[in-house]
Amino acid sequence: MQELIKVAVDAMGGDHAPLEIVKGAVEAAGRRDDLKVFLVGQEKAVRAELQKYQYDSSRIEVVNAAEIIQMAEPPVQAIRTKKDSSIVVAMKMVKNGEADAFVGAGSTGAVLVGGQLIVGRIKGVERPPLAPLLPTEKGASLLIDCGANVDARSSHLVQFAKMGSIYMEHVMGISNPKVAIVNIGAEEEKGNALVKETFPLLKECKEINFIGSIEARDIPSGYADVIVCEAFAGNIILKLYEGVGKTLISMVKKGMLTSLRSKIGALLVKPALKQTLKRFDTSQYGGAPLLGLKGLVIKTHGSSKSAEICNSILQCVTFTEQRMNEKIKAGIQAEEK
Amino acid sequence: MQELIKVAVDAMGGDHAPLEIVKGAVEAAGRRDDLKVFLVGQEKAVRAELQKYQYDSSRIEVVNAAEIIQMAEPPVQAIRTKKDSSIVVAMKMVKNGEADAFVGAGSTGAVLVGGQLIVGRIKGVERPPLAPLLPTEKGASLLIDCGANVDARSSHLVQFAKMGSIYMEHVMGISNPKVAIVNIGAEEEKGNALVKETFPLLKECKEINFIGSIEARDIPSGYADVIVCEAFAGNIILKLYEGVGKTLISMVKKGMLTSLRSKIGALLVKPALKQTLKRFDTSQYGGAPLLGLKGLVIKTHGSSKSAEICNSILQCVTFTEQRMNEKIKAGIQAEEK
Numbered sequence: 001m002q003e004l005i006k007v008a009v010d011a012m013g014g015d016h017a018p019l020e021i022v023k024g025a026v027e028a029a030g031r032r033d034d035l036k037v038f039l040v041g042q043e044k045a046v047r048a049e050l051q052k053y054q055y056d057s058s059r060i061e062v063v064n065a066a067e068i069i070q071m072a073e074p075p076v077q078a079i080r081t082k083k084d085s086s087i088v089v090a091m092k093m094v095k096n097g098e099a100d101a102f103v104g105a106g107s108t109g110a111v112l113v114g115g116q117l118i119v120g121r122i123k124g125v126e127r128p129p130l131a132p133l134l135p136t137e138k139g140a141s142l143l144i145d146c147g148a149n150v151d152a153r154s155s156h157l158v159q160f161a162k163m164g165s166i167y168m169e170h171v172m173g174i175s176n177p178k179v180a181i182v183n184i185g186a187e188e189e190k191g192n193a194l195v196k197e198t199f200p201l202l203k204e205c206k207e208i209n210f211i212g213s214i215e216a217r218d219i220p221s222g223y224a225d226v227i228v229c230e231a232f233a234g235n236i237i238l239k240l241y242e243g244v245g246k247t248l249i250s251m252v253k254k255g256m257l258t259s260l261r262s263k264i265g266a267l268l269v270k271p272a273l274k275q276t277l278k279r280f281d282t283s284q285y286g287g288a289p290l291l292g293l294k295g296l297v298i299k300t301h302g303s304s305k306s307a308e309i310c311n312s313i314l315q316c317v318t319f320t321e322q323r324m325n326e327k328i329k330a331g332i333q334a335e336e337k
Numbered sequence: 338m339q340e341l342i343k344v345a346v347d348a349m350g351g352d353h354a355p356l357e358i359v360k361g362a363v364e365a366a367g368r369r370d371d372l373k374v375f376l377v378g379q380e381k382a383v384r385a386e387l388q389k390y391q392y393d394s395s396r397i398e399v400v401n402a403a404e405i406i407q408m409a410e411p412p413v414q415a416i417r418t419k420k421d422s423s424i425v426v427a428m429k430m431v432k433n434g435e436a437d438a439f440v441g442a443g444s445t446g447a448v449l450v451g452g453q454l455i456v457g458r459i460k461g462v463e464r465p466p467l468a469p470l471l472p473t474e475k476g477a478s479l480l481i482d483c484g485a486n487v488d489a490r491s492s493h494l495v496q497f498a499k500m501g502s503i504y505m506e507h508v509m510g511i512s513n514p515k516v517a518i519v520n521i522g523a524e525e526e527k528g529n530a531l532v533k534e535t536f537p538l539l540k541e542c543k544e545i546n547f548i549g550s551i552e553a554r555d556i557p558s559g560y561a562d563v564i565v566c567e568a569f570a571g572n573i574i575l576k577l578y579e580g581v582g583k584t585l586i587s588m589v590k591k592g593m594l595t596s597l598r599s600k601i602g603a604l605l606v607k608p609a610l611k612q613t614l615k616r617f618d619t620s621q622y623g624g625a626p627l628l629g630l631k632g633l634v635i636k637t638h639g640s641s642k643s644a645e646i647c648n649s650i651l652q653c654v655t656f657t658e659q660r661m662n663e664k665i666k667a668g669i670q671a672e673e674k
Contacts, residue, residue, distance in 0.1 A: 137584055137587070137588065147521060150528070150530075151530050182573065192487040192569045193488050195569075216573040216575075216577035216580060217579050217580035219577060220577075220583070221584060232570065233569065233570060235521040235553070236519065236521070236553040236573055237553075238553075239553035239554035240553035240557075240573075240578065240581070241577065243554035243555060243557045243558070244577070245581060246554075247473070247558060247617075248557075248581075248582060248586075248617060250474075251474065251616070252610060252613060252614075255609050255610055255613030256606050258609045259609055261608075262609035262610070265602040265604065265605025265606035265607075266602065266605075267602070268598050268601055268602025268603075269592075269593050269599045269602035269603055271599070272592045272598075273593065275595070276591070277589075279588070280584075280585060
């Protein structure tokens with residue numbers, strides 16, 4: 001029998017828990033038979049959802065956790081005191097080797113803190129970055145870091161570049177991925193103090209294919225595969241990407257309903273448009289991995305529906321199969337020699 | 338005879354100079370008869386363009402300047418040494434009171450440096466911010482600062498908030514404009530060191546209507562009228578706004594051409610869609626003012642066509658009529674008492 005890849009899912013996290021989380025887990029288990037999902041949360045509520053579906057009971061298991069960490073709770077305190085919360089219980093399974101990966105849609109702060117305090121960093125990794133895939137005209141680019149480490153230092157950004165590069169190569173299958181640093185101009189002398197300090201370090205770094213600065217306007221075209229920035233900038237990029245897309249699509253839809261002529265046209269373009277907009281949907285790739293930990297931790301949107309949960313769980317399979325943590329460990333520790 | 342509002346335009350700046358600059362100036366002068374435009378640049382080239390149009394020669398005047406500051410030149414050195422460049426000559430006209438305002442599509446760095454070194458700051462203004470209007474679902478929001486002062490301090494951001502508030506109230510006619518600071522979460526305790534330091538200062542500030550943090554995803558919906566941030570973040574916001582919009586619109590257009598059905602639909606929705614997308618075009622409001630100077634300095638996109646130049650020149654009229662610089666001076670100097 002082949003070895004199962006085991007994913008511990010926080011069944012209580014996110015706006016649509018446990019309903020969409022359980023649904024996504026069942027979908028994922030149905031898609032790959034080398035996958036085992038642990039649904040961690042209040043057993044009664046989780047089982048009530050789970051009984052709606054037919055599933056292979058040897059590959060979906062409910063693990064009870066009585067407490068829930070709320071969105072507004074201070075993360076460090078929540079992780080330290082709520083020992084029986086779904087996040088803490090699920091992460092401990094990763095730490096103990098009972099699971100290979102964690103997927104959660106709950107409090108970002110709690111997932112980040114739990115990842116560091118419970119799962120723990122790979123030796124040599126200074127700060128684990130949160131790295132979502134952004135849809136682009138050409139496919140997808142990795143944005144690293146999008147929110148884990150505000151006020152990061154240049155040495156952190158260099159590690160982000162290396163980890164992001166390894167991720168795009170082995171998980172997304174892009175050979176020699178192009179790495180760029182987010183900047184406010186294309187020239188090397190442009191930028192704030194952090195970028196000016198980091199730029200030459202990236203230029204010297206032999207392990208990556210550094211192509212220089214990227215201006216924010218060139219991100220959507222897919223100019224670089226790995227987009228390096230500190231978390232404050234990264235968070236702005238991720239959220240504005242979603243915000244502009246949402247507003248523009250809503251305006252286009254409304255605009256099409258202004259006349260009878262355009263209403264008829266809207267009916268005709270609808271299928272093609274839907275297909276196009278799906279390609280630009282940030283949830284299609286699943287959640288964002290928190291890289292550089294001893295196990296995989298994936299944070300999905302708080303608003304995740306089953307499709308994003310399912311995609312995130314499937315992402316864990318590739319990540320684990322590719323032995324990504326070993327590759328990151330080798331990549332980061334190489335620099336120290 | 339009414340007093341003319343005088344605008345000195347850099348006729349040699351931008352990708353489409355002098356053609357589109359001259360065209361925009363002629364359009365603006367045709368729209369308002371209380372406007373006088375000085376076209377500053379290489380006289381022969383400017384006149385060659387100008388002769389294509391019919392215009393009131395008492396209100397468009399060519400001022401010769403032999404040199405041109407190129408995009409790639411180091412700004413400080415360029416402003417100091419190219420005394421007969423179109424930017425320096427036009428800005429000196431503002432300094433000497435021969436013009437009320439400057440409009441230019443050339444090197445951003447040179448316009449920022451020239452604004453500070455030649456036109457000069459209003460007493461009390463620490464750093465003049467560049468403040469473009471962003472189109473939103475509700476109309477437009479002022480993004481302040483979008484690129485003038487990287488690594489700004491909290492006291493600068495407080496001044497940006499005040500100047501932006503005065504601008505939105507008097508130029509855009511929004512009473513009691515809502516001011517928000519760009520942050521990576523809605524809660525007061527979120528943010529990087531700069532935001533955490535600035536937040537309480539804005540909260541205390543009686544002259545503005547501070548509504549707290551704004552996440553980047555809420556910018557396009559028009560949640561706040563004045564969006565305060567330091568220049569690195571602001572530049573990312575401005576450029577990503579343009580980039581995501583451009584990519585998404587190009588994808589929508591391409592998507593519509595994938596089948597015969599959608600092609601027919603595309604023809605029908607085209608006029609309505611064009612109208613909608615025009616509302617989301619960043620160039621419709623003209624360029625970005627550099628606030629806090631002794632005269633008005635407006636920087637337009639390097640890619641400006643005549644419409645943006647015309648809108649920027651017309652913006653100078655409202656700004657000057659409203660005696661904006663006096664209002665900014667009063668607003669900034671009030672804090673010192």
